[in-house]
Amino acid sequence: MSTQPPTSPNVVWHHATVTRARREAQNGHRGAIIWFTGLSGSGKSTLAHAVEEILHQQGCRTFVLDGDNVRHGLCGDLGFSSKDREENIRRIGEMAKLFMEAGVIVLTAFISPYRVDRERVRGMVEHGDFIEIFCDAPIEVCEARDVKGMYKKARAGLIPEFTGISSPYEVPKNPELTVNTGGLELEACVQQVLDEMVQRGLINSI
16 A cells, blocks of 8 residues: 655644544534445445435434545546546545544545555544445446446547446455445435444434
């Protein structure tokens, strides 16, 4: 695993009086990073937003970081080469960590195809703060959904370095949870995620 990028020179970390623990106490739940990973079309964004809707209704502080949305701003300068993908996930990881420190449950929906990049984000936070959820859907199912027409373009050679076609996806070896998003109804997938969060003490029973 590569090392973290160097810190800018002549900077000193400022310790706030309002701590993460105080923010979490005010929110009534722990902050955490819920990291959804899987192929394009596997249901990451749909599942993340559906989980957020339930959590929001229960009064939880939440935010979804979505792949396409982030590339409209924070990562708009990045392409899809291996190095750009690495930097994309690094930035997202740092941003997700800030949300978590604010006591927010941040749900991220990114292909994040490389294990080393996902593990790098895991290493940014304490044990138990990073929950990796593999959205398991066969590429045939993802292509059949293909609401954006991306697979069709990739098959035609119009999109280079497309994950699952011309660029690899590395399946998580030991995710906290694997959800069969290719076969289960959305409601069942949502319940699995919520049950996992309850089991890990992130939220109370829903």
